[in-house]
Amino acid sequence: MLNVVQARELIPFMDIAYQGFGENMDSDAYAIRKAVDMGLPLFVSNSFSKNLSLYGERVGGLSVVCPTVDETERVFGQLNATVRRIYSSPPSHGGRVVDIVMNDEALHKQWVGEVYAMRDRIKAMRLQLRSVLEAKIPNRNFDYITRQNGMFSFTGLTPEQVERLQSEFGIYMVSNSRMCVAGLNTSNIDYVANAMADVLKD
Ligand SMILES: Cc1ncc(COP(=O)(O)O)c(C=O)c1O
Secondary structure, eight states: OHHHHHHTTOOOEEEESOTTSSSOTTGGGHHHHHHHHTTOOEEEEEEOTTTTSOGGGTOEEEEEEOSSHHHHHHHHHHHHHHHHHHTSSOOOHHHHHHHHHHTOHHHHHHHHHHHHHHHHHHHHHHHHHHHHHHHHOTTSOOTHHHHSOSSEEEOOOOHHHHHHHHHHHOOOOOTTOEEEGGGOOTTTHHHHHHHHHHHHHO
16 A cells, blocks of 8 residues: 555555554554655644543644655744644643653553553453344354454444434434444443344344
8 A cells, every 4th residue: 555655656644543442552553654664755643532531632743754854844834834824822731741641651651551451441342242243143244343443433334223223222323333332331232232233133
């Protein structure tokens, strides 16, 4: 994929909003490191909304990797002018929280451990959801539930099935069937899995 980007002289924009929820902090950034190693110019946006639970603080970053110092300076000038025109000065509270956590060894270690606990909890919910669905509808393949990673999943439900989940069972997801797997827990997983099986069977 990156070879195609390179051959066509494209500039990729890579977005990493769930670092740590896939495999681990390091390997989740594999594609970005690979692009940088290949010498590609690129934009990278990252977010701390999910992995530091700072949704309400709007904390993230835009990094631009440029091939030369000259280009870096020109891009920086453009970004400065753009920032000045749009928001001028960002809210600082969330950014300071991130700064403290990232630059303190003990806090950083604790944060990584907590992200991995969330990752493992979500993976456990995926397994349980898959096993209930497979038990109830044995002729259908649900391995995509455990093959997908992170907080969200496409469930493959039709908009009508999503609507039934909402009206008959009080379970909500967006109409394209993307569900928030992080919303599942040991108290609601069986209810949700059985409701999904019900609407999928009919
Ligand atoms: C892939 C992806 N990128 C970016 C965002 C938004 O991040 P932020 O909350 O930092 O705007 C989201 C979800 O909210 C997302 O799913």
